[in-house]
Amino acid sequence: MRSQVRCPALMAPASGRRPRAPVGGTDADAAGQRLLETYAALAARGEHLLHGLLAGKPPRQWQHYPENDAIDRVSGYQWFYHSHSPEDRSGASEHGHFHLFACRPLWAGRLRSGAEKAFAALTGDPQVSVTTRHLLGMGMSAKGVPTSLFTVNSWVTGDLMLSAAGTERLLARMRLDTGHASIDAVLESVVALCAGEIHEVMAARDATLSSRPVHGVLADRNLELLSEMVIAL
Template sequence: MRAGDVRREAARSALVRQLDLARRGRSILHPFIGRSQRFEAWRHYPVNDAMDDTGRWQFYYHAHDDSREGGARHPQEHGHIHLFRRDPQGQLSHLAGLSLDARGTPLTWFATNQWVTGERWMAARQLAQGLSDLQLRLRGPLAGVALWLADMVRVYAAPLHDMLLARDEGLVRHCAHQQVSRKAAWDDRQIAVWSSFPIDWPQDAVELQGQISSQHN
């Protein structure tokens, strides 16, 4: 399947999942926090994170408050999903964060500094491999969310790749300009995000579907 077709099919699939939840009065946030009696900032949802069936991917949802470093990534952000690559030893490398508003609408993709998640830093070219083919499958209440998140990654695979390259380039520039080591930059609490890009969802998906109609006219 061509890259454009992959994006369009992923966008269609993601929209269908969100619309199905909306018909039931729910959003993409509901599988994460819908059954919690009280939503708590900084807590992971689910508590022990979600891991796909292959053991190669891990994710969770959480929100920040104003009492610690690393505030909201977008003015309308309710919280965000952190998605990690997971190696056989269980070490995590942060692929990307996805900000969501209170209705579960995606707002912004972002790449964090190392201290934010305590990740094992992986170079962008390695970290971004295979994004257009990413699959997330797991059992239980987050199974649909996993499929939706994989769809979102496939829709934005190219800009995610560019965002991660910008992350690494930003790190190199910072180290050269400030004359500090990579470790010092990774530990700098004044830098929570190295790079990001906003998205216009669901309009991006609608425009992708519109391209199909244009090609058939």
């Protein structure tokens, strides 16, 4: 897997569900095999990964797909897909991207941990009541293949973030059953395969945040993309 980090600071299981394999030895092979099987099944049906999500129509810029997010109310994870206008993502080659979130029950009890207190201090100790925390963004090509992993500032998604360690822990445990089986499988598999890359993306995110004044950093409209890594599966 080839990868490249881009970040401003550095450049200047639910019961009965199919378990997702963590990275390591044959476990990584299992995640890769699941990814291949998912795309092979789509090809056999003559379907694009996003066919059902977009109802076979071109995506409308900025619209959430699905409209009220894809939510797994058992596991507590959710996601949505959308695309920006070309003017907003100058030079970007992606078709659109997924945003992954964790709902409150997954992280509420962790906020008093040392890691979360330290991260809150890094971001100005925000006192905002939110129901989700943003975990990760995943860019997609027009062919429906993941091409990048990235993080964004809190004003972009309207919620907050968690510490790097907390985010990685939640992603490692992520299970999805949102009614969009192929997409759920791709998101789970890529997260499993890219644990090392995710670690780097989170470190780059925190480096970007620490390079800015603490006060107001999460609302800084000049700071949108915190870190990004190009991946080639």
